[in-house]
Amino acid sequence: MHADAVSYVCRRLHADAPRKARPRRAVFPEASQEGWFCTHQRMMLSPKPVVPLVIHSLPLGPFETNAWVLLPARGSVTVVDPGMEPQALLDLLQELGRPVERILLTHGHLDHVAGCAALRRHWDCSIHLHPEDLFLYRSLVEHGAWYGFQLEAAPENTQPLAHGLRFAVGDEELEVLATPGHSPGSVCLRMESETGPALVCGDTLFAGAFGRTDLPGGSFRTLKASVLREIFTLSGATRLLPGHGPSTTVEVERRGNPLLMLDEGDEG
Numbered sequence: 001m002h003a004d005a006v007s008y009v010c011r012r013l014h015a016d017a018p019r020k021a022r023p024r025r026a027v028f029p030e031a032s033q034e035g036w037f038c039t040h041q042r043m044m045l046s047p048k049p050v051v052p053l054v055i056h057s058l059p060l061g062p063f064e065t066n067a068w069v070l071l072p073a074r075g076s077v078t079v080v081d082p083g084m085e086p087q088a089l090l091d092l093l094q095e096l097g098r099p100v101e102r103i104l105l106t107h108g109h110l111d112h113v114a115g116c117a118a119l120r121r122h123w124d125c126s127i128h129l130h131p132e133d134l135f136l137y138r139s140l141v142e143h144g145a146w147y148g149f150q151l152e153a154a155p156e157n158t159q160p161l162a163h164g165l166r167f168a169v170g171d172e173e174l175e176v177l178a179t180p181g182h183s184p185g186s187v188c189l190r191m192e193s194e195t196g197p198a199l200v201c202g203d204t205l206f207a208g209a210f211g212r213t214d215l216p217g218g219s220f221r222t223l224k225a226s227v228l229r230e231i232f233t234l235s236g237a238t239r240l241l242p243g244h245g246p247s248t249t250v251e252v253e254r255r256g257n258p259l260l261m262l263d264e265g266d267e268g
């Protein structure tokens with residue numbers, strides 16, 4: 001039982017990250033037969049099994065932007081991309097009865113950040129986004145007006161996201177992957193959920209589609225490179241949780257996403 005728990009954790013940490021150093025094969029006779037095994041981690045782990053996250057999603061606002069609530073077995077929650085018209089999200093959070101510790105933003109577009117101010121009124125939570133997207137985050141009111149929306153300014157005092165940064169969410173941990181292209185500061189968030197490995201991927205990749213690259217700071221060449229480097233190298237079973245539309249998996253998108261059919265020279 002203990003070996004299974006250890007094997008599970010080590011797979012979580014390593015098996016779906018081939019860009020990192022390949023961990024060693026299992027060398028302990030009691031270890032599970034499946035997967036790779038990291039003896040270093042095994043030494044450090046407590047026998048307590050890790051409880052994966054429950055991930056709630058809610059499509060919010062006129063763009064039906066998916067907001068994500070990362071709910072650990074105990075303790076405060078993390079919210080990803082609180083979008084426009086966040087009342088349903090506020091209702092869910094009140095129902096869960098847990099404080100919001102932080103907001104993580106996959107990028108700075110208005111439909112992903114417009115709910116930050118409303119959440120900040122209820123919880124003293126930190127807000128994190130990649131510095132390359134601050135120019136979008138700070139233009140929320142102006143960009144809203146272009147679309148005919150009256151939006152509240154995004155709160156100041158954000159904290160920077162960077163590639164490789166990790167956050168503890170309850171007993172779990174999530175990792176930030178920099179995936180520029182849809183916007184210069186787009187990131188994805190890799191974690192282990194109750195149903196296996198998951199990646200909250202913002203507007204970088206969708207089920208059967210990918211994020212537009214004709215907005216300020218966008219680049220098709222950069223987006224394709226990000227997807228090939230950071231997403232398509234994950235295990236095929238990794239669930240992709242995009243900023244709009246239904247979830248998919250790395251395996252499905254690696255087989256048929258139209259991004260693969262387009263040349264890197266097809267800018268725009």
Ligand SMILES: [Zn+2]
Pocket residue numbers: 107109182203
């Ligand atoms: Zn976007």
Ligand SMILES: [Zn+2]
Pocket residue numbers: 063065109111112203243244
């Ligand atoms: Zn979006």
